[in-house]
Amino acid sequence: MARAQEGLEHSAVAVTSGRYDLVVLDELNVAVWFGLLSIEQVLAFLDRRPAGVEIIITGRHAPPDVIARAGLVTEMRAVRHYYHEGVAARDGIER
Numbered sequence: 001m002a003r004a005q006e007g008l009e010h011s012a013v014a015v016t017s018g019r020y021d022l023v024v025l026d027e028l029n030v031a032v033w034f035g036l037l038s039i040e041q042v043l044a045f046l047d048r049r050p051a052g053v054e055i056i057i058t059g060r061h062a063p064p065d066v067i068a069r070a071g072l073v074t075e076m077r078a079v080r081h082y083y084h085e086g087v088a089a090r091d092g093i094e095r
Contacts, residue, residue: 004036012045015053022054029059029066039063 008028015023031037042057046069049055057066067073089095 001036004031005041008037008041008045012048015045015049015055018050020053022056024056025058027059028057029062031059032063032066033059033061039065042066043069 011023011025014020028037028042032039032042042063043065046055046066057070062073
């Protein structure tokens with residue numbers, strides 16, 4: 001939980017730094033779903049976004065409040081995944 005909090009704080013610095021037009025928060029929805037971050041923390045993070053900075057949030061189980069705030073929501077469906085072939089995680093990709 002502490003690492004997730006650190007990641008969100010690091011992301012907030014990036015979003016408000018003026019250095020980036022786009023910030024990707026990969027698997028943030030899953031972090032909320034697992035209880036590593038609260039929806040309140042994520043919404044407060046989104047409130048800090050300056051105009052002109054795009055935020056992409058990925059991951060399954062997107063909270064309804066995040067969906068309601070989004071300008072674009074895409075739902076993906078796995079057709080084939082190497083996990084089902086017995087590959088749990090790959091260095092540099094999932095871990």
